[in-house]
Amino acid sequence: MLSHLDRKLLRDLVRLKGQAAAVSLVMACGLAMLIMARSLIHSLETTRAAYYQANHFADLFASLKRAPNDLGARIAALPGVATVQTDLAVPVTLDLPGLAEPASGLVRSLPDFGAPELNRLFLRRGAWLSPGARGEVLVGEAFAKANALNPGDPLTLLLNGRRQTFRIAGIVLSPEYIFESRPGAALPDSRTYGIFWMPYKEVATAWNLYGAFNHVAATLAPGASSPAVIAELDRLLVPYGGRGAYGRKDHPSHIRVTDEIRVLTILSIGFPAIFLCVASFMTNSVLSRLLALQREQIAILKAFGFSNRQIAAHYLKFAFVMVAGGVLLGLLGGVVLGRQLVGMYELMFRFPDLAFQLDFSAVAIALAVGLGAVTLGVFSSVRQAARLPPAEAMRPEPPASYAPSGLERLGLKRLLSHSFRIAVRNLERRPMQALFTVAGLALATALLILPNTFKAGIADILDFKWDVVQRQDINLGLVEPSSARIAHELAQLPGVTSLEPSRLAAVRIHFNGRSRQIGLRSLLPNARHSRAVDHAGREIPPPTDGLIVSAKLAEVLGARVGDLLVVEALEGRRPVKTLPITGLAEDFTGIAAYMELSAINRFLGEGDVITGASLGLDLDKRGEFLAALKKIPRVSTVAIKESMRKSFRETTAQMMGLIQSIYLMFSVVVAFGVIYNNARISLAERARELATLRVIGMTQHEVGAIIVIELVILAVLAVPLGLVMGTGFATVIISTVSTETVRLPLVFTSYTYAFAVLVVVTASFFSALVVLRKLKQLDLIATLKAPE
């Protein structure tokens, strides 16, 4: 049995269902985002941690040219090393019947008998390699899916130049390749790049590496320091052509997942914080204004002997119903959207089982934030109402004090109609309330800027940046550094319209105690293909005695133009040189350093050597070109720009696009909620005044004009402020989510701003319509009888 007070609560809620629903909805948007993002982080983190643990993911990794197997024991004996796993990693070229361009990949060896100590595979389909059997291969899931390969299918590989056909035993996943992409590539291209596993004996035989290894992974003993062990390991591996050991935090696949988690973390703080701010503003203003309307009722309750505490509790319940609605809706929305997004992550990341896991702490935070916002709103306004002695509160409220508005004092009085005067003075009389409303509206407007800025950034990359920085159609990579003469051979291929040789070397860059292992890329003077471009889109000429670095790399190292970097080559004779930064390149994926081609070769002490080439291609002859290319075994990688673009569109862009669509939808809901609520409450507060105007002969439209003018004034004040705030939010959030793997350019288009303004205008228009309709239903007689 409901108490009578609760029954009043219920009826008040029914009467105010529109406003209550708007508050719940705005709150739900913020909470849904919070719950969605936190849960995704939770899902990714726990899934990854469990995967790493179950499959013995290593802590340290190193590649080298070649070392005898018994070096493994010496590595294991290093202080701080717990377990060691040595293996082979060799490049491979594939001939897939269904694929026009040559595909490439990496073959990893597995022990001939038994499972490896570290980085164990997860068998998705099919079977493990049969012990001792030859001619079998395990295929990474991403590549298998992209090329529709199944266990039992044949697969032709070019192992060290020899064509061999294998039978696919199983489709597998590896904790080393959660993100399966070509080394150095920020984007996956699973169609043309894959990871394969074969027995050690098979790989070693094909590459004449029997009794040796060229890759090592290790785990740290408890309490061991990663940098110390890395230094020891490097010292040990240098004579064997070690290319620099690195820890998990520099592991390419690990970085990608960590970056994604970082992006989500920022999004889970930035967006929901703004949303919840709006929701709190709104709840607060709705509640305090509703309570002001219930002034007499509160007085009567007090006169009957209800304590202030009981009255506060009554209105808190009222607010809690709205919060409960918001949290419930938010939870539902967060879970539904989270599940959707987890599905999208499968496009990028390969986990044995990435399931959506609700982060209960996020739900608790959501509940606490919602309750906090409304409790504050209720207490400040109930206190005001409860302070009044009942007798005073029961008398009709004395007319509020007004003064001529500032506009009128400026002498504009003649220009102002009565409706306008009423509206302006009403706003000026309650500056705090107007300020809160303007703040809420401005935040709602600001929210609309963010998602479209993300979209514009992605579009900018896809449609513009891509073609400005890389004007070639195809990048080729060679199996190993070769004489520049090969360039002539490649230039003869059918359809090639232009060719520029390129050189890529692995280096470690040091500055002020910080270091990064990156690729040193070559540039040509007056290049027609790859260029380094600064933030203004101008080409930076390639330095002969200095480095151009990614702006992000400079930021990570804390270096500026003119600073001296120590460049340590990780191949060849491993020279070390100190070079100044001569320019910052605005590249949008990965981090790199750039140098003139001949300068790189001089630095490495090698002759006229290249490791790849960029090509312009007559696209009509693309088929012929690719067919011819398949016959050149020294080419190991082929990156077709259009394929990369497509891949980007299908992974990162689609992912960000989905997130942004969700946020945009929420922003629109919030804008509507804020504006609608504001108009409705204005109407409720002024019902008596407006009814009087109707009675003395004003038409509905004349009376509606007062509310509409007020709405317009608020919007005119709030929208420009919101656009500025939105620009600020977007700048902060987009620069914070820019990572070492992917960065978004900050692009503000007139569409972004026009969209925000349009949404606010549309919301205002519909709210005005609702108000005008409600004015029609205004009970003239009841409103005039006596104050409620």
Add this chain to the structure above:
Amino acid sequence: MKSPPQSAATPVFHVRGLTKVYGAGTAEVRALAGVDLDLNAGELVVLLGPSGSGKTTLLNQLGGLDIPTAGELRYRDLDLAHADEARLTRYRRESVGFVFQFYNLIPSLTARENVGLITELARAPLTPEAALGMVGLTSRMDHFPAQLSGGEQQRVAIARAIAKRPEVLLCDEPTGALDVKTGITVLEAIRRANRELGTLTVIITHNAVMAAMADRVIRFSDGRVQSESHNANPAAPDTLQW
């Protein structure tokens, strides 16, 4: 000064068998149960009755705020019982002035502007200054409602009601929220408007003392007219005591 009560001219309001029923079934309330009444130009009529007698309901019908359930209700040639919302709005705008118990001024407008709001709508209005002068508020014209006493606020409301020179002035308990002395200044303002502008004035009240100032007193109970009487010599408001 316009003509006295028993003028043979066409009445301003012609009311026959006027019935208003709220609700339905067991909840049915018969607020007006067949009212027959003629109200003439220039009269000052006091409608007297206990609360719940239906006098406010009648006033609402006369003012075009509500439409009757049954019966005849005519203002001059206008059939108020069957007029649509737009026509009723025009009627209120052009022909009726209202004075409410709780003044209902627009708090954000000064006295002058509250009146000006109406004169902007009207066809041949008094100036706001003239209307406020008539109720003795020339010196308080630029004050906001919050800066005026209850009696002053009510006089602004009267000025607002008469500024458009309505043919009808409807006052619902105009002194209900005021003390005696203030109430008298308000009644004087109403009386003056009635005499100087020749406005048909209807005051509803449960205060029998006010009957003395009327040209005609109509006693109301249970939704019907119980009796009517005429004052040959209506008393001046300042002689009233209650």
